[in-house]
Amino acid sequence: SQKIEQNSEALNIQEGKTATLTCNYTNYSPAYLQWYRQDPGRGPVFLLLIRENEKEKRKERLKVTFDTTLKQSLFHITASQPADSATYLCAPPNNAGNMLTFGGGTRLMVKP
Amino acid sequence: DAMVIQNPRYQVTQFGKPVTLSCSQTLNHNVMYWYQQKSSQAPKLLFHYYDKDFNNEADTPDNFQSRRPNTSFCFLDIRSPGLGDAAMYLCATSRDYRSEQFFGPGTRLTVL
Numbered sequence: 001s002q003k004i005e006q007n008s009e010a011l012n013i014q015e016g017k018t019a020t021l022t023c024n025y026t027n028y029s030p031a032y033l034q035w036y037r038q039d040p041g042r043g044p045v046f047l048l049l050i051r052e053n054e055k056e057k058r059k060e061r062l063k064v065t066f067d068t069t070l071k072q073s074l075f076h077i078t079a080s081q082p083a084d085s086a087t088y089l090c091a092p093p094n095n096a097g098n099m100l101t102f103g104g105g106t107r108l109m110v111k112p
Numbered sequence: 113d114a115m116v117i118q119n120p121r122y123q124v125t126q127f128g129k130p131v132t133l134s135c136s137q138t139l140n141h142n143v144m145y146w147y148q149q150k151s152s153q154a155p156k157l158l159f160h161y162y163d164k165d166f167n168n169e170a171d172t173p174d175n176f177q178s179r180r181p182n183t184s185f186c187f188l189d190i191r192s193p194g195l196g197d198a199a200m201y202l203c204a205t206s207r208d209y210r211s212e213q214f215f216g217p218g219t220r221l222t223v224l
Binding site for chain 2: 043100
């Protein structure tokens with residue numbers, strides 16, 4: 001069955017550095033993948049969608065890559081700020097392509 | 113302006129006492145979803161509506177039911193809450209299956 005893996009350990013980085021979060025998927029090939037941000041006690045907020053024919057997508061300080069050979073998406077935040085501290089969820093669709101399947105998320109902590 | 117509203121934000125119920133959570137949207141989206149999220153876990157899809165068509169996930173307990181009386185509103189009914197049902201319940205909407213999802217702030221359910 002399909003599996004989505006994100007590093008469950010928190011990522012701690014210093015303000016100003018680039019944060020890189022990983023999402024690995026196995027046993028299928030999603031046509032696209034979404035990334036969301038979730039703050040404690042709040043609902044997730046959509047950030048970016050990347051399609052299988054797009055190697056890279058950017059939005060302000062955010063960059064997402066999608067490597068269908070490695071079955072991996074990387075999420076980068078450049079010039080990170082303490083306000084970027086949150087949990088980041090990757091969400092490819094399921095095998096049928098109609099429902100998102102959320103990864104467990106990686107918690108990012110940016111220290112001043 | 114709030115686009116997906118959930119009420120109440122916090123709900124306390126007693127073991128076995130039915131509870132209803134509500135969700136409304138101002139986006140006029142076709143799809144409405146209910147997720148359950150427990151601490152440090154991924155949101156787990158319970159069911160969704162595409163317009164009036166109800167779609168239940170295979171592993172959603174019968175204890176959970178849903179109603180969508182019109183485009184704007186959707187309800188989650190838990191007929192006999194158990195201690196294991198304590199969680200954050202998230203409502204989300206999307207224009208269609210492949211579009212980004214807009215989440216409400218969630219309802220935190222406590223079962224005593």
